[in-house]
Amino acid sequence: MEEKEIEKLIKEYEDYAKEKGFKLNPNETILKGVVGGLIARKENFGERYCPCRKMTGNKKDDKRIICPCVYHEKEIEEDGHCFCNLFVK
Secondary structure (H helix, E strand, C coil): HHHHHHHHHHHHHHHHHHHHHCCEECCCCHHHHHHHHHHHHHHHCCEEECCCCCCCCCCCHEEEHEEECHHHHHHHHHHCCCEEEEEEC
């Protein structure tokens, strides 16, 4: 996996987070780990499924965990971060 690919996706999620009023995890190790997992899932399964959630194999159900998943905003509000720690308050 190329560093350039990771940096490009980080920028994409950074812009998204800014629009939503939160930010990316400032811990670079965690950030790059999660983004790397998203890239790997895209390569292996065709979508950026959250690397921290279990896929069911049912495309309709798994659509809910394509990053940013349907759960992230509520998790950030309640816990201060999403489940995988990509996004934080």
